[in-house]
Amino acid sequence: MQTNPNVKSPGVGSRTLVKNNKYQLIFRSQWFLLLLAEFLIAIITGIVNPRFFTVSNIINVLEQIAVLGIVSSGMTLLIISGEIDISVGANIGLSSCVMAIMIKSGLGVFPSFVIGIALAIFSSFLVGLTAHTFKAPSFITSLAFISVFQGIALAITKGSFQTIYGQAETIGMTRLGNVLPLSFVISLGAYLVVHFILAYTKFGRRIYSVGSNPAAAYLSGISVIKTKYYAFLFSGFFVGIGSMVLLSRIGAAQPSTGSGIELKAIGAVVIGGTPLSGGKGRIIGTLLGVLLMGIISNALNMMRVNPYYQQVTFGLLIIASLAMSIFSSYKGHARSGKSTKKAIE
Amino acid sequence: MENNHLLVSLQNITKIYGIHKVLDNVSFDLRKGEIHCLVGENGAGKSTLIKILSGAISTESGELYITGKKITSMTPRKAIELGISTVYQDAELVESLTVTDNIFLGDEKSASLPFIVDKKIQFQKAQEIINTLHMNLPVDSLVEELSVSQKQMLEIVKALYRDSKIIIMDEPTSSLGLEEKKALMKIIQNLKQRGIGIIYISHYLEEIFMIGDRVTILKDGKLVNTYDVASVDIETVIQGMVGREASAFYHRKKIPLGPVQVQVQNLSKKGVLHPVNFEIKKGEILGIGGLVGAGRSELVGLIFGIQQPDSGKIIINGKEAVIHNPRDAIRAGIGLITEDRRKLGLFIGRNLIENMALVHNDVFKGFIVDRDEEKELSNLMVEELSIATSDINQLVEELSGGNQQKVVIARWLLDDATLCIFDEPTKGVDIGAKQQIYELIVKLAEKGKSIIMVSSDMPELLSLSDRIVVMRDNRVVEILDNHQIKEEDLIKKFMGVEEKGEKTNADKP
Numbered sequence: 001m002q003t004n005p006n007v008k009s010p011g012v013g014s015r016t017l018v019k020n021n022k023y024q025l026i027f028r029s030q031w032f033l034l035l036l037a038e039f040l041i042a043i044i045t046g047i048v049n050p051r052f053f054t055v056s057n058i059i060n061v062l063e064q065i066a067v068l069g070i071v072s073s074g075m076t077l078l079i080i081s082g083e084i085d086i087s088v089g090a091n092i093g094l095s096s097c098v099m100a101i102m103i104k105s106g107l108g109v110f111p112s113f114v115i116g117i118a119l120a121i122f123s124s125f126l127v128g129l130t131a132h133t134f135k136a137p138s139f140i141t142s143l144a145f146i147s148v149f150q151g152i153a154l155a156i157t158k159g160s161f162q163t164i165y166g167q168a169e170t171i172g173m174t175r176l177g178n179v180l181p182l183s184f185v186i187s188l189g190a191y192l193v194v195h196f197i198l199a200y201t202k203f204g205r206r207i208y209s210v211g212s213n214p215a216a217a218y219l220s221g222i223s224v225i226k227t228k229y230y231a232f233l234f235s236g237f238f239v240g241i242g243s244m245v246l247l248s249r250i251g252a253a254q255p256s257t258g259s260g261i262e263l264k265a266i267g268a269v270v271i272g273g274t275p276l277s278g279g280k281g282r283i284i285g286t287l288l289g290v291l292l293m294g295i296i297s298n299a300l301n302m303m304r305v306n307p308y309y310q311q312v313t314f315g316l317l318i319i320a321s322l323a324m325s326i327f328s329s330y331k332g333h334a335r336s337g338k339s340t341k342k343a344i345e
Numbered sequence: 346m347e348n349n350h351l352l353v354s355l356q357n358i359t360k361i362y363g364i365h366k367v368l369d370n371v372s373f374d375l376r377k378g379e380i381h382c383l384v385g386e387n388g389a390g391k392s393t394l395i396k397i398l399s400g401a402i403s404t405e406s407g408e409l410y411i412t413g414k415k416i417t418s419m420t421p422r423k424a425i426e427l428g429i430s431t432v433y434q435d436a437e438l439v440e441s442l443t444v445t446d447n448i449f450l451g452d453e454k455s456a457s458l459p460f461i462v463d464k465k466i467q468f469q470k471a472q473e474i475i476n477t478l479h480m481n482l483p484v485d486s487l488v489e490e491l492s493v494s495q496k497q498m499l500e501i502v503k504a505l506y507r508d509s510k511i512i513i514m515d516e517p518t519s520s521l522g523l524e525e526k527k528a529l530m531k532i533i534q535n536l537k538q539r540g541i542g543i544i545y546i547s548h549y550l551e552e553i554f555m556i557g558d559r560v561t562i563l564k565d566g567k568l569v570n571t572y573d574v575a576s577v578d579i580e581t582v583i584q585g586m587v588g589r590e591a592s593a594f595y596h597r598k599k600i601p602l603g604p605v606q607v608q609v610q611n612l613s614k615k616g617v618l619h620p621v622n623f624e625i626k627k628g629e630i631l632g633i634g635g636l637v638g639a640g641r642s643e644l645v646g647l648i649f650g651i652q653q654p655d656s657g658k659i660i661i662n663g664k665e666a667v668i669h670n671p672r673d674a675i676r677a678g679i680g681l682i683t684e685d686r687r688k689l690g691l692f693i694g695r696n697l698i699e700n701m702a703l704v705h706n707d708v709f710k711g712f713i714v715d716r717d718e719e720k721e722l723s724n725l726m727v728e729e730l731s732i733a734t735s736d737i738n739q740l741v742e743e744l745s746g747g748n749q750q751k752v753v754i755a756r757w758l759l760d761d762a763t764l765c766i767f768d769e770p771t772k773g774v775d776i777g778a779k780q781q782i783y784e785l786i787v788k789l790a791e792k793g794k795s796i797i798m799v800s801s802d803m804p805e806l807l808s809l810s811d812r813i814v815v816m817r818d819n820r821v822v823e824i825l826d827n828h829q830i831k832e833e834d835l836i837k838k839f840m841g842v843e844e845k846g847e848k849t850n851a852d853k854p
C-alpha cells in the first residue's frame with residue numbers, strides 16, 4: 001500500500017506528541033506524584049517523631065493497610081468496569097459476624113471462613129444483580145444494601161460482640177520470619193491477582209473495554225452484563241478475604257466492623273489514578289493509594305492529631321484526588337484538540 | 346447598506362472542520378413572510394448552515410446580518426433573543442412537564458406572590474396561541490404523552506410565544522403521517538402570512554414545490570444556486586444536487602466474483618424493516634444507499650444481532666447463522682465497522698493493541714491473552730494499513746480520525762470475518778485516508794470476503810459498489826447493477842421522485 005502525503009503530517013504531529021509524552025507520562029501519572037507525596041510525608045513525620053522509622057512502626061503500618069489493600073484490589077476491578085460498591089464495609093460487617101458466630105458454635109475455623117467468604121461473594125453479587133435488573137446505578141443499590149447487610153448482622157448478633165479470641169489467630173497474627181505480617185503478604189497476593197487479571201487475561205481486557213465504552217464492547221461481542229457480574233463476584237471474594245483477615249487479627253466481630261472502609265477503599269482507588277468513570281487504571285496506583293492512606297493515618301497518630309480530625313483529613317484527601325483526576329482529564333481534552341472551554345460548556 | 350426587509354443575510358460563509366471545508370463561501374438570505382427551502386444531499390452543508398444561524402457553531406469567515414444588523418458573534422442565547430427559533434426533528438422538550446410549562450420554561454409568569462407560578466394565566470395564554478394556529482394540542486397534557494407531530498407543533502408554539510421572526514425547520518415531516526403533514530403545511534402557511542420567515546429543510550422535494558417560495562441548493566459545502574420555486578422544475582433542482590467532477594470518484598480495481606457466499610432471506614421486523622432479500626457473492630461489494638431514516642442502519646442492526654428480527658434467515662457459506670447478539674454474529678463470521686467511531690467503535694483511554702486485538706482475543710482465544718501474539722499482530726496491522734502512529738502502545742484518542750478508523754477496521758481484519766459490514770466507512774475522514782480505506786475495502790473483497798457498505802456519500806457508493814441496494818421508507822425498493830448508473834437517477838430513486846410517464850417500483854408494497 002502506497003503512503004499518501006496526507007498521512008505524513010499526522011505522523012509528524014504524533015511524533016512530537018510522543019516526545020512530550022515521555023515527560024508527561026511520568027509527571028502526569030498519578031502514581032509518580034503519590035510516591036513523591038509518600039516520601040515527603042514520611043520524611044517530615046520522621047523528623048517530627050523519629051519513632052516513625054522504627055521497624056515495629058513500619059510493620060504496624062503494613063498490618064494496618066492489609067485489609068484495606070485487599071478490599072481496594074477488588075474495588076479497582078469494579079471501578080474500572082464502570083461500577084462501584086459502597087456496601088463493602090457493611091458486607092465485611094455481616095460476613096465477619098457470620099464467621100465469628102460459626103466459629104463460636106464450634107463449626108471449625110476453615111469451614112467458617114469458607115462459608116463467610118461465599119456469603120461475601122453472594123452479597124456483592126446481589127448489589128450487581130439488583131443494579132442490572134432494576135436499571136439503577138450500582139451506587140444506589142449498594143447504598144440500599146448497606147442497610148440490609150447491617151440490619152441482618154444486627155439481627156443475628158442481637159447487637160452484641162462476637163468474640164473468638166485465640167481461636168483463629170494464625171492468619172491475622174503470624175509474622176513471617178518474625179517480621180513480615182502474613183496479612184500484608186495476603187494483600188500483596190490480592191494486588192498480584194488483580195494485576196494478573198487486568199494485564200494478562202481476556203477477562204481483564206473485557207473489564208477495560210466495558211468500562212471504556214460499553215456500546216463498543218457489546219458490538220465487539222462482549223457480554224457487558226456478564227463482565228460486570230464477574231467484577232462484582234471478584235470484588236465480593238476480596239471483601240470475604242479481607243473480612244477473614246480482619247476477624248483473625250481482631251479476634252472479634254460486630255455489625256459495625258468494617259464500616260467506613262468503603263470510603264477509604266474508593267478513595268485509595270481514585271487517588272491511585274483510576275477515574276470513577278471507569279475504563280482506565282492500574283493496580284500499582286491502588287497499591288500506592290492504600291499506602292498513602294496508611295502513612296497519613298500513621299503520621300497523624302505519630303503527630304498526635306485528634307482522631308476526629310483524621311477523619312476530616314481522609315475526606316479532604318479524596319476530594320483532592322478527585323480534583324486531580326478532573327484536572328488531568330481536562331488536559332487530555334486539550335491534547336486531543338478540543339478546547340477545554342468547550343468541554344465545560 | 347443592508348436591506349431592512351431581509352430577515353437573515355448570510356454572506357460568504359466559510360466553515361472548516363479540520364481540513365474539511367464543510368461550507369465554502371456560501372451566501373443565503375431570507376425575506377419577511379417567505380418560505381425559503383434548503384436542499385442538498387446528506388452532508389451538503391445544510392445542517393452546518395443552520396447551526397451557524399442558530400449560534401451553535403461559529404464561522405471561519407463571512408458575515409451575518411439579522412434584520413439588517415451585523416452580528417459579530419452569535420450564541421444560542423443571542424439567537425433566541427434575536428427571534429430565531431429552530432424546530433428540530435427530535436423535539437427538544439422537557440418530557441415530564443406539561444405543554445404549557447414547556448412554553449413558559451425559563452420565563453414563568455408569577456402570580457401576586459413571587460416565586461409562585463400563575464398556572465391560570467399561563468394556560469390562558471398558551472390556549473390563545475394554540476387557537477390562533479388551529480392546532481390540536483391540549484395545553485395541560487404532559488409532553489411525553491404527545492405524538493411526534495404534536496411535539497413539533499409545540500415547538501412552533503414556543504417559537505411564536507417568544508415572538509420569533511425566523512423559524513428554522515429541519516426535516517419536520519420525516520416522521521409524520523399524511524394527515525399530520527397536511528396540518529403542518531397549513532400551520533406553516535399561517536406563519537408565513539404573519540410575516541414570519543421560514544427556512545425549510547426537507548428531503549421531500551414535492552413539499553418544496555407545494556409551499557416554498559425560493560429554494561437554495563447546496564452541494565459539498567458550496568452554493569449551487571438559489572431559484573424562485575415558481576420558475577424552476579424538479580429536474581433542475583435534482584441536477585443541481587448531483588453532478589460532480591470526475592475526481593470525486595474513485596477508480597477501483599474490478600474483481601471477478603465468486604459463488605454466492607451470503608444470503609439474507611426474508612429478514613424483517615415489524616415497524617422497523619419490511620422483508621428484505623438479497624445475496625452477496627464472494628468478493629462482491631454490495632452498496633446500500635438511501636436517505637437518512639430510510640432503514641439502512643436498521644437493516645445492519647438486524648443482520649448483526651443488535652436487534653432481533655421477527656422472521657428471516659441469514660445463511661453464510663450454506664450454513665444458517667443463528668444470531669441472537671453481536672457475539673453470535675461475530676462467531677458466524679460477520680464483522681461490523683460502525684458509523685460512529687467515538688461512540689460505538691473506539692475504546693478511549695486504551696492503546697492500539699487493545700483496540701485492535703479485542704475481538705480476536707475475546708471471541709476466538711482462551712482465558713489468557715497471548716501478549717506476544719497480539720503485539721505482533723498489531724504491528725502487522727499498523728504496517729499493512731499504514732496507520733500513522735509512533736507506537737502500538739499509544740492511546741487511540743491521540744490518532745487522527747482517519748487513523749482511528751483504520752484501527753477499528755484492523756479489529757475486524759484480525760477477526761477474519763466472511764462478511765464485513767461497513768457503516769459509513771469514510772465519515773469524517775480526510776481525503777488521503779479515504780483513498781486508503783477504499784483500497785482496503787477492495788483488497789478485502791479481493792481476499793474473498795463479502796462486503797456490505799452502507800454509505801450516504803454518492804460518489805463512494807457509485808465508485809465502490811458492484812451492486813447498489815436502494816432503501817426507502819424502511820424497505821428495499823430496488824437492487825441495481827452498478828453499471829453506468831447516473832448519480833441523478835440514483836438520488837431520484839432515493840427520494841422516490843417518479844419518472845415522467847413511468848412509475849418506479851416505489852409504490853409496490
